[in-house]
Amino acid sequence: MDTTVEWAVVPSDIGPLLLAATDRGLVSVVFHADEAVREAAIDPLGRQLGAEPVESSEGRLAEPIRQLAEYFAGGRRAFDLPLDWTLTAGFNRQVLRELAEGVPFGAVVGYGDLAKRVGQPGAAQAVGAAMGANPLPVVVPCHRVVESDGGIGGFGGGLETKRTLLALEGVLPQPLF
Template sequence: MTRPVRLEWTVLDTVIGPLLLAATAQGLVSVVFHADPQVRERTLERIGARLDAEPVECRTALLVEPVRQVEDYLAGRRTDFDLALDWSLSSGFNQQVLRELASGVAYGTVVAYGDLAARVGQPQAAQAVGIAMGSNPLPVVVPCHRVVGADGSMVGFGGGVETKRRLLELEGVLPQPLF
């Protein structure tokens, strides 16, 4: 008989709105933008079903370090993450792209979808990279906000273009607006 997966979660109030962080014993498994009660409920149901886990709200050892590092990043005190990540919610090409993004696109830089596709050996797969970004279960930590259009434009982002703009401002990629 296998032991059920322990899935712990918490919500942080941040400068970019409420973020849900969820972790298993393997590591941080999910970060979700705009984590109001309805989003939380749907998200935790979906993750719980995928992992065969019963979500538990708490901040034990599984979440202490992810919470600290995300808070430090959003406060401008951290430029990278040193966390165990549970890749259970991603697979195949999407996971390959997300791992490359996490390890190969540094704080304060951006990469075009096509360039990221080329980095994983699929130079014609820019559109598939976009799909991988949309399925990223670990935004902020796996920095899909650093992926831009070929012309540098801030195209689609699961957290919304305003959130993407704020994260890129935080990293010094974009100037802060005057007003």
């Protein structure tokens, strides 16, 4: 087990992101990481992982930071990072892994369709709950999950963040202003 979890706050097109990594890989991405969010997230994360939080933008986080910068600059369509799935389990983990592996850049999937892909065709609401509990948003692209009737659906980072990410991937038009 890790004795530390490295964390850093990095700027992005959707506001500051708090990234955290263990020796197994990226373990957490937190939206809107202002000072209050950082304070609310870092110590509980350390307790959940049984590790001491250490601020560092190098080491374990250098590659995630580089790949996220490339993504937001439009030069990266897929992440190639080790992920630590410790903060999710069971159905949620199964759904998130399917999302990460089976819904590429520029594509979207419905909640119900994603439920069918993991063998639970009646579990669209549970897929929504899994998206809301995603510890690795952007990298595990829960923004690509939409309503089957064409609606954008919900998003833990806020609907404007979801729209921005979908526009970056060419799914929605860029905002006019």
